[in-house]
Amino acid sequence: MKTEKKSANPARFMNLLMIPALFLLFAFFSSCNKAGNTGTAAGDDATKKSSIAKEEIPFVQVEEMPVYADGDIGLLNFIKENAKYPEEAKKNNITGKVIVRFVVKRDCTVSDVTVLQGVDPLLDAEAIRVVSLLKFEKPARNEGKDVPVWYMVPISFSLK
Helix, strand or coil: CCCCCCCCCHHHHHHHHHHHHHHHHHHHHHHHCCCCCCCEECCCHHHHHCHHHHCCCCEEECCECCECCCHHHHHHHHHHHHCCCCHHHHHCCCCEEEEEEEEECCCCEEEEEEEEECCCHHHHHHHHHHHHCCECCECEEECCEEECEEEEEEEEECCC
């Protein structure tokens, strides 16, 4: 009687492919934690070209986020009270939500304001203007030190 060789088990082959993939993931994540920072620092090209490249790289995740007077509600109230709906946007019935990203620096001021999700250049510019006016009460903290951190806020523009 003739015996046939069994072909390699596909599950065993997939397990062998997982080993290099897991190694690459481990190498990638272990290299993300630089120079003793336990938080995650942002390091994309836009950040390197900005004014913060000369300073400390802002964190993405910290132990304590910055504090605005009266908390998040106070922050949103400030934006609501100080945002001015552009007249041209009103005329053209332009509405929507602008998502703005910025850095809260160690001195509690705001810098590097950018629009992550825009609606219209008029509304985007107004969102940038209002966010640039923000001044936080307490900076972000990580490992007991004040650190700069990225912060995002949605700003809704709606007509009544």
